[in-house]
Amino acid sequence: MATTEELTDDVHEAPDDDAEEREPTDEEGESKSGGKAKKDLPATAQPKVFERRSGAALRNVLTITKREFKAYFDSIVAYVVVCLTLLIVGVWFFFFGFWQVERASVSRLFDGVGSLPILLSFLVLPLLTMRALAEEKRSGTIELLITMPVKDSEVILGKFFAALGLTAVLLLCTLVYPIAMFAWPWHMGALDWGPVTTSYVGLLLMGSAGIAVGMMFSSFTENQIVAFFVTAAVLALLWFIGSIVEFVHGPIGDAISFVSFQTRFLPFSRGLVDTRAVIYFLSITIICLLAAFRSLESRKWS
Amino acid sequence: MSTDVMIYANDLSKNFGSFRAVDKINFEVRRGEVVGFLGPNGAGKSTTMRILTCFISPTGGTAKINGFDVFDDPLAVRESLGYLPQRAPLYLEMSVLEYLKFAADLRGLDDSTFKKRARSVVEVCGLAQVLGKEIRHLSHGYRQRVGLGQALIHDPPILILDEPTSDLDPNEKAEFLDYIKQIGQERTVLLSTHNLSEVEIACARAIIVSKGRVVADGPLDEIRAKSGRVRYVVSIQESAGTHPYRGKGLPPKKAEVETLLNALDGVRKVTELPTDERAHTYELATDEGVDLRPELFQMIVQKGWVLLELHRDAQTLEDVFRHLTIGDARRNRTLDAGAEDEDEESDEAEEETEADETDDDDSDAKDKD
Numbered sequence: 001m002a003t004t005e006e007l008t009d010d011v012h013e014a015p016d017d018d019a020e021e022r023e024p025t026d027e028e029g030e031s032k033s034g035g036k037a038k039k040d041l042p043a044t045a046q047p048k049v050f051e052r053r054s055g056a057a058l059r060n061v062l063t064i065t066k067r068e069f070k071a072y073f074d075s076i077v078a079y080v081v082v083c084l085t086l087l088i089v090g091v092w093f094f095f096f097g098f099w100q101v102e103r104a105s106v107s108r109l110f111d112g113v114g115s116l117p118i119l120l121s122f123l124v125l126p127l128l129t130m131r132a133l134a135e136e137k138r139s140g141t142i143e144l145l146i147t148m149p150v151k152d153s154e155v156i157l158g159k160f161f162a163a164l165g166l167t168a169v170l171l172l173c174t175l176v177y178p179i180a181m182f183a184w185p186w187h188m189g190a191l192d193w194g195p196v197t198t199s200y201v202g203l204l205l206m207g208s209a210g211i212a213v214g215m216m217f218s219s220f221t222e223n224q225i226v227a228f229f230v231t232a233a234v235l236a237l238l239w240f241i242g243s244i245v246e247f248v249h250g251p252i253g254d255a256i257s258f259v260s261f262q263t264r265f266l267p268f269s270r271g272l273v274d275t276r277a278v279i280y281f282l283s284i285t286i287i288c289l290l291a292a293f294r295s296l297e298s299r300k301w302s
Numbered sequence: 303m304s305t306d307v308m309i310y311a312n313d314l315s316k317n318f319g320s321f322r323a324v325d326k327i328n329f330e331v332r333r334g335e336v337v338g339f340l341g342p343n344g345a346g347k348s349t350t351m352r353i354l355t356c357f358i359s360p361t362g363g364t365a366k367i368n369g370f371d372v373f374d375d376p377l378a379v380r381e382s383l384g385y386l387p388q389r390a391p392l393y394l395e396m397s398v399l400e401y402l403k404f405a406a407d408l409r410g411l412d413d414s415t416f417k418k419r420a421r422s423v424v425e426v427c428g429l430a431q432v433l434g435k436e437i438r439h440l441s442h443g444y445r446q447r448v449g450l451g452q453a454l455i456h457d458p459p460i461l462i463l464d465e466p467t468s469d470l471d472p473n474e475k476a477e478f479l480d481y482i483k484q485i486g487q488e489r490t491v492l493l494s495t496h497n498l499s500e501v502e503i504a505c506a507r508a509i510i511v512s513k514g515r516v517v518a519d520g521p522l523d524e525i526r527a528k529s530g531r532v533r534y535v536v537s538i539q540e541s542a543g544t545h546p547y548r549g550k551g552l553p554p555k556k557a558e559v560e561t562l563l564n565a566l567d568g569v570r571k572v573t574e575l576p577t578d579e580r581a582h583t584y585e586l587a588t589d590e591g592v593d594l595r596p597e598l599f600q601m602i603v604q605k606g607w608v609l610l611e612l613h614r615d616a617q618t619l620e621d622v623f624r625h626l627t628i629g630d631a632r633r634n635r636t637l638d639a640g641a642e643d644e645d646e647e648s649d650e651a652e653e654e655t656e657a658d659e660t661d662d663d664d665s666d667a668k669d670k671d
Binding site for chain 1: 352356368369370375380381385387389391393394395396400405407408409410449452
């Protein structure tokens with residue numbers, strides 16, 4: 001499930017990726033011809049034409065994704081994230097949800113303090129993205145990466161997919177709980193897998209938006225701690241403002257429910273795939289990735 | 303531009319805010335040239351290299367690498383070159399082999415080419431012992447070798463190396479320079495360094511930059527000759543200590559020696575060099591084309607002094623370097639020169655000074671380099 005979702009994500013992103021790559025060249029061209037009087041170049045025999053090997057873009061994104069994904073496991077980040085999440089969700093699920101309500105249900109996985117969406121916002125996504133660009137800029141490794149024949153957009157996308165991949169792995173791990181309770185080894189009854197599936201789809205979509213937000217903040221700073229806290233604060237805010245919707249009426253209330261991740265996620269947890277929410281999460285993803293791309297590119301002009 | 307101009311910079315400029323790090327730099331490097339890119343700290347060497355590798359964009363001017371413009375074809379430019387940034391920033395959590403593989407993948411090498419290239423890179427850079435080690439556990443010298451390795455992995459026609467030898471030990475340096483010389487036969491290498499003796503070993507040509515401008519560009523011999531000065535060192539006995547004095551009368555006083563030396567024709571400057579109380583030692587600067595040694599000898603014989611040492615040499619590259627970049631050192635020592643940023647490029651403000659009288663007085667700032 002997670003993998004198909006990832007693929008659809010990829011498809012959604014593809015056309016945008018192209019747009020991303022084309023724009024800057026226009027801009028570069030402009031600033032070059034418009035900016036200053038060019039000196040006469042010595043006559044070149046023929047301008048050389050450069051053609052990129054076919055499939056280079058995709059291959060570069062994959063190479064970077066692979067490296068980043070492995071880096072999560074080479075450092076302890078991946079283990080910490082997975083273990084902490086499983087632990088907190090497990091405690092929340094069994095001691096504060098599962099046995100409290102009279103009927104056996106997995107709704108606790110998606111709702112409340114120790115639930116997956118909140119953990120993702122507060123902990124997982126900020127942790128996964130804080131290093132993405134901030135650390136590369138601080139240590140200078142970005143210079144070696146960027147001076148390889150890769151586009152800035154490929155760097156951003158590669159890192160994005162690595163974080164998304166790890167999020168998918170993490171979500172797969174949490175499937176242990178519903179499976180253990182309702183399929184094997186215990187059979188607590190028939191579980192309605194529909195809402196569970198849509199919830200996971202929603203989580204992954206929200207995850208992709210959150211990762212993009214995190215990468216954006218990571219690209220703004222050289223300090224990964226700053227990136228972590230700002231991302232966590234923004235994602236938490238986007239989640240929790242959904243809780244005050246019932247008290248605020250009128251256009252402000254509408255605006256809040258429009259931007260809140262919580263209200264956007266709600267239909268998924270009830271078994272609905274809300275296209276508006278899908279588009280909302282994907283838009284956030286694209287906008288924030290574009291911002292990160294621009295910020296990475298701005299090093300050229302500062 | 304003939305086709306074998308591999309690196310071409312025309313009026314390249316870069317401003318960081320109001321600070322001009324690179325100011326209309328012009329140069330060309332051809333195939334088969336190994337060029338030393340020299341200059342004091344903050345002269346704009348790294349900035350120029352970053353422009354050439356498309357890491358940053360110039361504020362003005364054009365640059366072409368292998369015939370590709372850095373604005374229009376950044377990817378083509380990057381494919382044509384291998385680049386080692388200052389201090390070799392690598393991913394510390396990767397092993398050496400993984401890193402080389404990663405670089406090769408991004409360069410689009412297939413597996414069999416990678417194996418072939420990796421073998422030669424490992425041999426050249428001496429990485430056989432550390433291939434499986436994580437980069438974080440390597441010393442700086444080894445990290446620099448890995449950085450070199452990734453720059454060489456795709457066998458690029460152009461190499462741009464920013465202080466490639468800074469962390470190497472003397473043996474490694476010698477080996478590395480040998481190798482550069484060897485591959486420089488059919489490739490193009492631009493390497494920046496502070497270490498002038500390295501340039502003398504590996505490069506036939508040097509470009510010296512100061513305050514963002516090219517102040518000298520040409521074969522090393524030409525650059526050495528550029529300042530057109532010759533220096534003499536004369537040492538005259540001042541006291542014989544416990545031994546009997548062999549000269550005529552009493553040993554000369556300092557003032558006497560100085561006056562006479564200054565009176566000689568063609569002497570532009572007399573500087574006393576530090577010695578013990580046994581000798582007066584002076585350095586004389588003269589114009590080129592005059593040989594003062596006979597006059598000096600005659601004068602000393604006439605006075606009946608005891609000559610301990612007399613030699614003449616053309617200026618070394620180091621002297622020329624000091625002479626050409628002396629303004630930088632001065633500026634670093636005057637507080638009113640402007641804001642001093644933490645950024646390495648920005649430690650010089652726009653301020654043009656005098657650099658006409660040659661004294662080596664404040665050149666000790668350079669020695670640190």
